Amino acid sequence: MTKYEVLKRYFGYSSFRTGQETMIDAIMAGRDALGIMPTGAGKSICYQVPALLLSGITLVVSPLISLMKDQVQALNQAGIHAAYINSSLTEGQVAKALRLAAGGQYKIIYVAPERLETYGFLQFAKAAPISMLTVDEAHCISQWGQDFRPSYQKIVPFVKQLENRPVVSAFTATATTEVKDDILCVLGLRQPEVLVTGFDRKNLYFAVEKKRRKDAYVMDYIRAHEGESGIIYCATRKNVDQLYERLVAEGIPAARYHAGLGNQQRQQSQEDFIYDRALVMLATNAFGMGIDKSNVRYVLHYNMPQSLENYYQEAGRAGRDGEPSECILLYSPQDVMINRYLIEHKEEPELLDEEQRQAVRERDEKRLWAMERYCMTLQCLRQYILRYFGEQAGPDCGNCSNCRQEFEEVDITEQAVQIIRCVQETHQRYGINVIAGTLAGSDRAKLRDYGVSALSSYGSLSHMTEPAVKQMMNHMLLEQDLAVTPDKYALVKLTAQAVQILNGERRVIQKHPKAAAQEMPEQMAARNSAKAAAMRRSDILNSRGLELFEQLRSLRTQIAREESLPPYIIFSDKVLVDMCVKAPLRKEEMMQVNGVGEHKYEKYGERFLEKIYTFGNGVREKYYFGGAGETTELFTQAKSVEKKVDFYLTNTQAEQFPYGQQYLAANLAEALNSLRDPKKVKKISGAEIYRMMQAKDYAYERKVDGKWQKIITPQGAQAGLFIGTRLSKTGNEYEDIYYNEHAQRMIVAEFVRHE
Ligand code: ADP
Ligand code: ZN
Numbered sequence: 192m193t194k195y196e197v198l199k200r201y202f203g204y205s206s207f208r209t210g211q212e213t214m215i216d217a218i219m220a221g222r223d224a225l226g227i228m229p230t231g232a233g234k235s236i237c238y239q240v241p242a243l244l245l246s247g248i249t250l251v252v253s254p255l256i257s258l259m260k261d262q263v264q265a266l267n268q269a270g271i272h273a274a275y276i277n278s279s280l281t282e283g284q285v286a287k288a289l290r291l292a293a294g295g296q297y298k299i300i301y302v303a304p305e306r307l308e309t310y311g312f313l314q315f316a317k318a319a320p321i322s323m324l325t326v327d328e329a330h331c332i333s334q335w336g337q338d339f340r341p342s343y344q345k346i347v348p349f350v351k352q353l354e355n356r357p358v359v360s361a362f363t364a365t366a367t368t369e370v371k372d373d374i375l376c377v378l379g380l381r382q383p384e385v386l387v388t389g390f391d392r393k394n395l396y397f398a399v400e401k402k403r404r405k406d407a408y409v410m411d412y413i414r415a416h417e418g419e420s421g422i423i424y425c426a427t428r429k430n431v432d433q434l435y436e437r438l439v440a441e442g443i444p445a446a447r448y449h450a451g452l453g454n455q456q457r458q459q460s461q462e463d464f465i466y467d468r469a470l471v472m473l474a475t476n477a478f479g480m481g482i483d484k485s486n487v488r489y490v491l492h493y494n495m496p497q498s499l500e501n502y503y504q505e506a507g508r509a510g511r512d513g514e515p516s517e518c519i520l521l522y523s524p525q526d527v528m529i530n531r532y533l534i535e536h537k538e539e540p541e542l543l544d545e546e547q548r549q550a551v552r553e554r555d556e557k558r559l560w561a562m563e564r565y566c567m568t569l570q571c572l573r574q575y576i577l578r579y580f581g582e583q584a585g586p587d588c589g590n591c592s593n594c595r596q597e598f599e600e601v602d603i604t605e606q607a608v609q610i611i612r613c614v615q616e617t618h619q620r621y622g623i624n625v626i627a628g629t630l631a632g633s634d635r636a637k638l639r640d641y642g643v644s645a646l647s648s649y650g651s652l653s654h655m656t657e658p659a660v661k662q663m664m665n666h667m668l669l670e671q672d673l674a675v676t677p678d679k680y681a682l683v684k685l686t687a688q689a690v691q692i693l694n695g696e697r698r699v700i701q702k703h704p705k706a707a708a709q710e711m712p713e714q715m716a717a718r719n720s721a722k723a724a725a726m727r728r729s730d731i732l733n734s735r736g737l738e739l740f741e742q743l744r745s746l747r748t749q750i751a752r753e754e755s756l757p758p759y760i761i762f763s764d765k766v767l768v769d770m771c772v773k774a775p776l777r778k779e780e781m782m783q784v785n786g787v788g789e790h791k792y793e794k795y796g797e798r799f800l801e802k803i804y805t806f807g808n809g810v811r812e813k814y815y816f817g818g819a820g821e822t823t824e825l826f827t828q829a830k831s832v833e834k835k836v837d838f839y840l841t842n843t844q845a846e847q848f849p850y851g852q853q854y855l856a857a858n859l860a861e862a863l864n865s866l867r868d869p870k871k872v873k874k875i876s877g878a879e880i881y882r883m884m885q886a887k888d889y890a891y892e893r894k895v896d897g898k899w900q901k902i903i904t905p906q907g908a909q910a911g912l913f914i915g916t917r918l919s920k921t922g923n924e925y926e927d928i929y930y931n932e933h934a935q936r937m938i939v940a941e942f943v944r945h946e
Pocket of ligand 1: 234236
C-alpha cells in the first residue's frame with residue numbers, strides 16, 4: 192500500500208495536510224523526525240500512517256491515560272489494531288496485552304513513559320520488532336515547558352536497551368525555541384527532519400472582552416450557543432464552583448473539573464463532557480491536557496491566564512475539527528493582580544538555587560506582561576499571538592475582536608509629554624500605578640508616603656481619571672514609548688522614543704473603539720458573536736442543509752450511545768458537514784466524503800446514507816451555497832463538486848421526460864435533473880428556467896400595489912405559459928407561472944445537446 196492508500200482506506204481522507212507528507216516521507220526514509228505543529232494540524236496522521244507502512248510495531252509514548260484511550264478508540268474505529276498499556280489496566284490485563292503484542296496482534300501500542308522501564312515491558316520490547324518509537328506531547332521532556340514530566344527522561348535509556356534502534360519521531364504543539372532545542376537535545380534525535388509549521392489556527396476567532404459583569408456575559412453566551420460544546424476556564428476552584436452552581440440551577444448541562452475534586456469525580460466530569468452528556472465544561476487549567484474532543488465550539492476564559500503560552504494552548508482546544516470556533520478572553524485588571532500573586536507564591540522545586548529562581552521569576556513576569564498586553568492591544572490579536580511565537584505576521588486577519596472593531600484615532604501627544612515628565616521627575620523609580628495616581632492627583636495613603644504631591648507633575652492630568660491615564664500609559668508601553676522592568680516591581684522606564692516625543696519629533700496616536708460599539712450591553716455583545724459563529728456553518732449549508740445536519744447529528748448521538756463511544760469518534764462535525772455538502776446516495780459517493788474510510792463505512796455508512804436518502808426523498812437536493820466566501824477546506828470541496836458542465840440532456844435522456852399537464856418551474860427542474868448524468872452535469876434550478884423565460888421575453892415582473900407580480904407576455908402565452916394560483920407555506924394564495932406540455936417540450940428542447 193502507498194501512503195495515499197493508507198490515508199484513504201483507514202482515515203477516509205483524500206489528501207495530506209501541510210507538513211504531513213514531509214514527516215511521513217522522512218520517517219519512511221529511516222530518519223528521525225520532530226514535528227512542531229499547532230493543535231488540530233493533524234500530528235497523529237504523521238506517525239500513524241508510517242506506523243501502518245512500517246513492517247514492525249510502533250510504540251507511542253504518551254503522557255496521559257485519557258489521551259491514549261481516545262487515540263486507541265479512534266484507531267480501532269478505523270479498523271487498525273492498537274492497544275494501550277498504562278496504569279488504568281490491572282496487572283492481568285497488562286500481561287494479556289503484552290502477550291498479544293508479542294504475538295504480533297498490534298500495529299500501534301500506546302504506552303505511558305513510566306512503563307518503559309518495567310521489567311515486563313522491557314522484555315517484550317527487546318524481543319519484538321519495534322520499527323518506530325514516537326514521542327507524543329514531546330514538550331513534556333523539557334524543563335522549560337509547563338508540563339514537564341520527569342518520566343519522559345526514561346525514554347532515551349529505554350531506546351538504548353533495544354538491540355536495533357528504531358526510528359524516533361517526536362511531536363508537540365509547543366513552539367518556543369527553548370523547548371524545541373530541549374527536545375532535540377534530550378531525545379538525542381539523529382539528523383532529524385525538523386518541521387515547524389505555521390501556528391495560525393484560521394478557524395478560530397479571537398476576542399478580548401472587558402466586561403464588568405462577567406457572569407452575565409457567560410450566561411448569555413452559553414444561552415446563545417445552546418447545543419454547542421464549550422469550555423470555560425477560571426483561575427480558581429472557587430470560580431469554577433460558583434459558575435457551575437449557577438449553570439446547573441439554570442438547567443444547563445454542565446460539568447466541572449479542578450484539582451479539589453476527587454479522582455473519580457474528575458474522571459466522571461471528563462467523560463460527561465467527552466460524550467456530549469455535559470455540553471459545558473467549567474474548569475481550572477488542570478483540565479484539558481489530552482482532551483482530544485474535536486467539536487469544542489468555544490473556549491471562554493473567565494480570567495486572564497498567566498501567559499500566552501497557556502492561553503494559546505487552552506484556547507486552542509476549540510475547533511480541532513477545523514470548524515469555525517471562538518476563543519474569548521474576559522479581561523479585568525484584577526486578573527493581573529491575581530496572577531502576580533500566584534507567580535509570587537508559586538511553589539518552586541527545591542532544586543533551584545537563588546539565581547535560577549530569579550531567572551524563573553523574571554521569565555514568568557515577562558510572560559504575564561505579554562499576556563496583559565494581549566488584553567490591551569488594539570492591534571490584530573492573531574498577529575499579536577503569532578508574533579509572540581516568533582512568526583512573521585501577515586496582514587490583519589479580519590477574524591478577531593480588534594479587526595472587527597471600528598476605531599477612531601485620537602492624538603494624545605500632549606498627555607504623553609506629561610506622562611514622560613512625571614516618569615522623569617520620579618527618576619524612573621515607580622510602577623504604573625504610582626505614576627498614574629500622581630498624574631491624576633489621587634490622594635492615596637501610599638502616594639502620600641512617597642511624597643508625590645510635592646512634584647510639579649502631581650495632578651497635571653487631573654482632568655482625567657486614573658484608569659484613563661493608565662490606559663494611555665499602556666498604549667505607550669505597547670508602542671514602546673515606555674518600557675517596564677521585567678521584575679515584580681515593573682518600574683516604568685523611558686525609551687529612545689520617549690525622548691523623541693519630548694523633542695516634538697514624534698506624535699502619539701491612540702485608537703479608541705467607536706462609541707456605539709463600546710456601549711454595547713453584555714447581552715448584545717454575546718449575541719453578536721453568537722450570530723457570527725452561527726453564520727459560519729450556515730455560510731456553507733443552506734437552511735435545508737442545516738436541517739439535514741441536525742438529523743445526522745442526532746443519528747450520530749444515537750450510535751454513540753449504542754456503542755458507548757464519544758460522538759466525535761464516530762464522525763466529527765466537519766465530516767457531517769461534508770456529508771451534507773456531498774449528499775451521497777450511494778456507497779461510492781459516501782466514500783468520497785472526507786473522513787469516511789472503509790472501516791467506518793462498513794460500520795456506519797449505510798445508516799447515514801439511509802438518513803440522507805429519506806431526508807431528500809431519494810432526490811439529491813443541494814444543501815449548500817456554492818460560491819464566494821471564505822476558502823475553507825469545505826468551500827474548496829464544494830467548489831470542486833461544482834466543477835461540472837452546465838446542465839444539458841442527451842437525446843436519449845430527453846426522450847424519457849415525463850410530460851404532464853402543468854408543471855411549475857421547480858417541478859420541471861426536478862424532472863430534468865433526474866434525467867441528467869449527475870457525475871458530469873450540474874443541476875438546473877427552477878429560478879434558472881424562469882430567467883430563461885425572461886430572456887426570451889415570455890415573462891416579466893411588474894410592481895402592482897407595491898408587490899412584484901409575474902406577468903406573461905402574449906408570446907409567452909402562445910408558448911404555453913400560464914398563471915395559476917398556489918399556496919405558500921404559510922397558507923396564503925399567490926400567483927405563479929405554470930408550463931403546459933407545449934411549453935415543457937420547448938424547454939426540454941432547449942437543453943438537448945446532440946452527441
Ligand atoms: P493534533 O494532534 O495535531 O492536534 P489531530 O491529529 O488530532 O491533530 O488531528 C486533528 C483533526 O484533523 C482530526 O479530526 C483529524 O482526523 C483531522 N485530520 C488530520 N489529517 C487530515 C487530513 N489529511 N485531511 C483531513 N483531516 C485531517
Ligand atoms: Zn485580527
